[in-house]
Amino acid sequence: MYKKFIKKVDKYEAGKPIEDVAREYGLEPDSILKLASNENPLGTSPKVVEALKNAVEEVFLYPDAACYELKHKISEKYGIPVEELVIGNGSDHIIRMIAIATLGPGDTAVTSQATFVRYKHATLLTGAEILEVPHKNWHYDLEAVANAIDETTRLIWLACPNNPTGTIFSSNEFEKFMSKVPSHVWVVLDQAYYEFAINDPEADFPDGMAYYKSRGYPNLIVMRTMAKAYGIAGLRVGWMAAPAWFVDIVERIRGPFDVSRLAQVAAVAALEDDEFVEKTVELVLNEKKWLYRKLDELGIHYIKSYTNFIFMRTGFDGRKLFEAMQRRGVIVRPIFADWVRVTVGRREDNERFVKVFEEVRKELEKENKTLHSEGAWV
Numbered sequence: 092m093y094k095k096f097i098k099k100v101d102k103y104e105a106g107k108p109i110e111d112v113a114r115e116y117g118l119e120p121d122s123i124l125k126l127a128s129n130e131n132p133l134g135t136s137p138k139v140v141e142a143l144k145n146a147v148e149e150v151f152l153y154p155d156a157a158c159y160e161l162k163h164k165i166s167e168k169y170g171i172p173v174e175e176l177v178i179g180n181g182s183d184h185i186i187r188m189i190a191i192a193t194l195g196p197g198d199t200a201v202t203s204q205a206t207f208v209r210y211k212h213a214t215l216l217t218g219a220e221i222l223e224v225p226h227k228n229w230h231y232d233l234e235a236v237a238n239a240i241d242e243t244t245r246l247i248w249l250a251c252p253n254n255p256t257g258t259i260f261s262s263n264e265f266e267k268f269m270s271k272v273p274s275h276v277w278v279v280l281d282q283a284y285y286e287f288a289i290n291d292p293e294a295d296f297p298d299g300m301a302y303y304k305s306r307g308y309p310n311l312i313v314m315r316t317m318a319k320a321y322g323i324a325g326l327r328v329g330w331m332a333a334p335a336w337f338v339d340i341v342e343r344i345r346g347p348f349d350v351s352r353l354a355q356v357a358a359v360a361a362l363e364d365d366e367f368v369e370k371t372v373e374l375v376l377n378e379k380k381w382l383y384r385k386l387d388e389l390g391i392h393y394i395k396s397y398t399n400f401i402f403m404r405t406g407f408d409g410r411k412l413f414e415a416m417q418r419r420g421v422i423v424r425p426i427f428a429d430w431v432r433v434t435v436g437r438r439e440d441n442e443r444f445v446k447v448f449e450e451v452r453k454e455l456e457k458e459n460k461t462l463h464s465e466g467a468w469v
């Protein structure tokens with residue numbers, strides 16, 4: 092026996108791990124460049140590494156189930172009361188817990204097409220339906236999302252900045268949207284790439300935590316991750332701010348030890364190292380400009396990004412391009428038809444990406460692998 096609706100859920104195909112590619116193609120792991128999962132181009136903060144070394148001998152002990160120190164650190168840094176915080180095993184875990192808390196058969200969650208696929212996954216796992224409103228040139232169409240709300244709608248998933256497109260919506264659009272959403276419908280604003288957008292002078296987007304703290308929207312949940320700018324993707328820490336009564340519900344779903352001891356130690360150290368985050372953001376903003384220039388020279392169309400990745404239209408079947416680049420030790424992420432997502436790296440990484448892309452382009456052109464038609468999502 093199993094719940095039949097689980098069969099509607101696709102298994103998640105994560106960005107290829109370096110170890111897999113090394114094995115498949117007989118390459119040295121150290122020679123492989125992974126630009127597929129939007130990890131931190133500078134790696135991990137040395138302060139985090141130090142904190143982990145000091146904590147490693149304590150791993151025989153269970154983690155602190157209450158995440159006391161980490162919650163207090165977040166509370167202090169962001170001005171959110173401790174009772175309004177939930178820490179998860181990555182924000183992916185937070186997404187699943189929100190879905191379990193709010194959705195079930197007969198309910199609907201609304202989101203956009205071309206957004207983070209885990210919203211769909213978490214929604215379908217509860218037996219609820221997901222409604223994916225068409226995007227507007229790879230941007231959320233918030234008006235259409237609001238218009239899609241009906242009596243079955245319980246929750247709306249919004250990513251701003253969005254993955255895989257890198258796009259944002261404006262504060263104005265967000266406020267208009269919120270004014271149309273009934274207060275019994277949750278709005279989950281996922282800001283995994285917040286640090287890159289808030290430091291980009293060209294970004295007009297809603298600062299979720301500021302809206303949350305203004306207390307103007309009692310149906311707003313804001314999510315953050317420590318996997319990107321904070322550089323601890325491998326340890327899995329994400330968190331959300333939500334009304335205390337809802338936190339009390341979600342804490343009944345969370346396993347006591349879902350956030351490991353080392354993850355908690357690393358997250359606290361990462362939150363104390365502002366300099367590392369600043370360096371990361373500065374590098375990403377500069378390198379993104381460098382990559383834009385190169386893509387312009389190559390005649391590759393891309394969407395302006397407010398994240399640490401670029402969503403680009405390569406003109407080649409994304410999977411073919413991905414395989415050909417992988418054979419040369421560079422892992423990118425095919426997304427849809429000839430659209431590919433590439434994480435912004437350090438200068439030497441980006442130079443290697445451009446060089447390998449040019450080689451592969453010549454190879455695929457020779458094989459006449461140009462993609463003319465719109466393909467299916469991959």
Ligand SMILES: Cc1ncc(COP(=O)(O)O)c(C=O)c1O
Nearest residue numbers: 181182183207254283316318329
């Ligand atoms: C929009 C968005 N939300 C959430 C996540 C998940 O982050 P985490 O690693 O904290 O689970 C990602 C990861 O890529 C993301 O792009």
